[in-house]
Amino acid sequence: MISNKTLSKLRKVLDPGRIKTDAISRSAHSFDGYVVEGVPDAVVFPTKTEEVSKIMEIASMDRVPVTARGAGTNLSGGSIPLKGGLVLCLTQMNKIVEIAPADRYAIVEPGVVNADLQQALSPLNFFFPPDPSSYSVSTIGGNIAEDAGGPRCLKYGVTHDYILGLEVVLSSGKIIRLGSRNVKDVTGYRPAGLFCGSEGTLGIVTEATLKIVPMPKARRTAMICYADLDDTAKTVVSVIGVGIIPAAMELMDNTVINLIEDAMQIGLPRDVEGILLVDVDGAEESVDKELAQIVEFARANNAKEIKVANTSAESDALWKGRRSVYGVLNRLSPTTIVEDATVPVSKIPAMIRGCRGIAHKHSITLSILGHAGDGNLHPCINTDTRDKSEAHRVEEAIKEIFQLAIDLGGCLSGEHGIGLAKSPFLPMGMDTDSREFLSIIKKAIDPCNILNPGKFA
Amino acid sequence: MLNANEAYNCGRCGLCLTTCPVYRQEFDETVSPRSKVQLARLVAEGRLAQSPQLMEVFSMCINCGNCTAACPAGVLHGPLFMRLRSLLGDQFGHSWTMRLLFHLLTHEQQLLLSARIARFGRNVIFEKLAADLMIGTIKLKNTPHMNREPFRAQMPPVINPEGAVKGTIVYFVGCATNLTFGSIGWAVVQVLTTMGFRVVVPKDQVCCALPLIMHGALEKARENILTNIRVLGDPDSTAIIVDCATCGSALRKEYKQALGELGHATRAAESLARKVFDISEFVYQHFDLIAPYLINTPEQPETVTYHSPCHLRNAQGIKGIVEQMLSRLPGVKYVPSKDSESCCGAGGSFCLEHPDITKAIAGEKIRNAKATGASFWATGCPGCNLNLSANLEAADEIRVVHPIQVVARLLRKDQ
Numbered sequence: 001m002i003s004n005k006t007l008s009k010l011r012k013v014l015d016p017g018r019i020k021t022d023a024i025s026r027s028a029h030s031f032d033g034y035v036v037e038g039v040p041d042a043v044v045f046p047t048k049t050e051e052v053s054k055i056m057e058i059a060s061m062d063r064v065p066v067t068a069r070g071a072g073t074n075l076s077g078g079s080i081p082l083k084g085g086l087v088l089c090l091t092q093m094n095k096i097v098e099i100a101p102a103d104r105y106a107i108v109e110p111g112v113v114n115a116d117l118q119q120a121l122s123p124l125n126f127f128f129p130p131d132p133s134s135y136s137v138s139t140i141g142g143n144i145a146e147d148a149g150g151p152r153c154l155k156y157g158v159t160h161d162y163i164l165g166l167e168v169v170l171s172s173g174k175i176i177r178l179g180s181r182n183v184k185d186v187t188g189y190r191p192a193g194l195f196c197g198s199e200g201t202l203g204i205v206t207e208a209t210l211k212i213v214p215m216p217k218a219r220r221t222a223m224i225c226y227a228d229l230d231d232t233a234k235t236v237v238s239v240i241g242v243g244i245i246p247a248a249m250e251l252m253d254n255t256v257i258n259l260i261e262d263a264m265q266i267g268l269p270r271d272v273e274g275i276l277l278v279d280v281d282g283a284e285e286s287v288d289k290e291l292a293q294i295v296e297f298a299r300a301n302n303a304k305e306i307k308v309a310n311t312s313a314e315s316d317a318l319w320k321g322r323r324s325v326y327g328v329l330n331r332l333s334p335t336t337i338v339e340d341a342t343v344p345v346s347k348i349p350a351m352i353r354g355c356r357g358i359a360h361k362h363s364i365t366l367s368i369l370g371h372a373g374d375g376n377l378h379p380c381i382n383t384d385t386r387d388k389s390e391a392h393r394v395e396e397a398i399k400e401i402f403q404l405a406i407d408l409g410g411c412l413s414g415e416h417g418i419g420l421a422k423s424p425f426l427p428m429g430m431d432t433d434s435r436e437f438l439s440i441i442k443k444a445i446d447p448c449n450i451l452n453p454g455k456f457a
Numbered sequence: 458m459l460n461a462n463e464a465y466n467c468g469r470c471g472l473c474l475t476t477c478p479v480y481r482q483e484f485d486e487t488v489s490p491r492s493k494v495q496l497a498r499l500v501a502e503g504r505l506a507q508s509p510q511l512m513e514v515f516s517m518c519i520n521c522g523n524c525t526a527a528c529p530a531g532v533l534h535g536p537l538f539m540r541l542r543s544l545l546g547d548q549f550g551h552s553w554t555m556r557l558l559f560h561l562l563t564h565e566q567q568l569l570l571s572a573r574i575a576r577f578g579r580n581v582i583f584e585k586l587a588a589d590l591m592i593g594t595i596k597l598k599n600t601p602h603m604n605r606e607p608f609r610a611q612m613p614p615v616i617n618p619e620g621a622v623k624g625t626i627v628y629f630v631g632c633a634t635n636l637t638f639g640s641i642g643w644a645v646v647q648v649l650t651t652m653g654f655r656v657v658v659p660k661d662q663v664c665c666a667l668p669l670i671m672h673g674a675l676e677k678a679r680e681n682i683l684t685n686i687r688v689l690g691d692p693d694s695t696a697i698i699v700d701c702a703t704c705g706s707a708l709r710k711e712y713k714q715a716l717g718e719l720g721h722a723t724r725a726a727e728s729l730a731r732k733v734f735d736i737s738e739f740v741y742q743h744f745d746l747i748a749p750y751l752i753n754t755p756e757q758p759e760t761v762t763y764h765s766p767c768h769l770r771n772a773q774g775i776k777g778i779v780e781q782m783l784s785r786l787p788g789v790k791y792v793p794s795k796d797s798e799s800c801c802g803a804g805g806s807f808c809l810e811h812p813d814i815t816k817a818i819a820g821e822k823i824r825n826a827k828a829t830g831a832s833f834w835a836t837g838c839p840g841c842n843l844n845l846s847a848n849l850e851a852a853d854e855i856r857v858v859h860p861i862q863v864v865a866r867l868l869r870k871d872q
Contacts, residue, residue: 020487022510023505023506024487024496024505024508024510024511024514025485025487027492027495027496027499027504027505028486028487028489028492028495028496029486029487031469031495032469032471033468033469033470033471034469045485069486071471071474071486072471072486073470073471089485089486091484091485091486092484092485094484111484115475134470134471134472136472136475137471137472137474137475138471263529263531264529324472324529325529326468326470326529327468327470327472327528327529327530328529328530329468330466330467330468330470330529330530331466331530331531334465334466336468
């Protein structure tokens, strides 16, 4: 429990209205997109870096755990305050400080919503590539903490590829600035390498200088349907194998397709085994050529039906189902566990077959979707945590899925983070010395272990 | 005990935060739809105490339904929140303003009497003595004048068209048109009779009771619901027409839900719902009946923009239709506003309880509507109408009207 002494110190540095200790506010900040809950002792809403710094100074002195939170949409439990303490909510630090198209950067506060940044960049013909499914609500701070990806990261890379500079408040309250506004800058360690994906365990990002990218002139979307799920994976391998990098290549299996259709009636074919949703973007001349080549590969791999969108409205319609997929999956059972084990692209057919075998062996409901183009699959398990025997089978199946990914040369998480969901499996993906290296960094930066304790590091 | 079944479908994905007008102002998860769903679940599981503070959190909801429209898991927020509000209201009581409102809306005669007093206050006293008076963040002089006589009292029970009768329309006149926006009522009658319909205004109709339903005061709403189902259900009528998005959502959707919660049979509410149409939707569907009577070559086309009321779009699924109707009018240049589908922040009593949030939301809507250069801002909801016009500045040249008034202005003079 947080002491009254700590609270009164906090009230001296932050407007008391921005410190919530009532049961309702605390409950409202006890969950995110993952299944576990943890109730904080208080929720604080700072509005500027200096306030974050003073909060951290107090927390550090009084040894109070601090869990940073944006919109709370992550799927690994990264923003759940497992050990109580403070939830440091950054949603009200949400100003876009500067956009400089000629210098290709944008400076934002951590609470800026990804979609709001996109909306501000769009009239300037620029965009910020990371596009997690939650982009309409998730914050840039959260995207950085989780090193968020998304469909178009196949071509453009993930959040850490777009960090030029960060302002970070350390656990001691010290404010550090790493990187700069320059696309090229090798002064010191790269801020992205340290803080991107650290899930709030190393520091609190209070301002980010992001690299922005000119919007491609043209975009085409194709929806390719297959009678055999294996053929979707084979198409991905052949397309990428010849050097075509689409902006996105999304895979959905029959279970997912039918669930989307049940919920939204958007006209997906219910009888196919797999759909590939492919986006190509670039110059007007090149998109049609690339799309034609992809269609050719799809046909060679037994595609049943191919639908091409030529306008952005048609593209958006094809994407609508994919964007809503996690919520839709929830219609199937009280709990949906979304994994994101990732394998090299050439291993996707083996990974899909393996996952299905594991599901069959443990008799659990498993559907597969994911960013097939970069090997980042999302096997989704629908379950009811109240069913103890099933819970045990699910646990076993998840372990086997991770082992399979590792055996195929993959990793535990492509973009959702380790958080609570995957920390027990960390030894499968990292040996002792490598994990020790992480703890040395953690101990050096957060000696009292107050930043998001109980998470992966 | 609270039934919170809906809450167990929530996958906590957070997509409902995207378009929640209250969350987008506050950026505090506590008031988000996702949080309210989880809080309701915690109450049902006995893990969170019921308290006046919780009532305050649940008052931070405009009932716009954007959350339900955005929810991929199909969570029905409305009934869940309504049940919790009902539980909390029973325990901790409603504010005196809400109690007064509930009383008036269920007692037609007293409602009419207080409207007379309010008219005298609004039109006579304040106009002369207190021109700069504010109600919350709204300037009183920006509120509309009240009808001299209630609209329903001005209407004969049956109004026949000239020439052949194409059908009979039962017109449900909501409280707003009845007491304040009489000119909208006249426009509805004028357009419908021009189209060739006989218009019947049942004199025993009462308030649709939606404000009571939303606040969980179902027991109080019961009589109004049953009365309206009885007096509107003329088996020979072509359609029941409403000019108010909120009344429409009550007749089409909420009556069935509310009667179900009250343990009544819902079949009568369902058959009523099938006959109810919004006036703009009805004109769109029968556009050929009005087209011959419209001025074809106006000297100067009027630029019109639109605000889509949440109770029309989310509760009744009327999306894109009114915009198309406006675009088809010969004398109109329709220019969409970029946030035409976002909530205006009014939400019935919400704007009285949380005026600062409403003002911030309305301000953004007004900026975007003015950017279209329109001289008329059409919206088929008196709540939105009142809120948007009240927040306009004196110098603003845009005027808020009902879409049917745009149609009525274009009727040929010989009609």
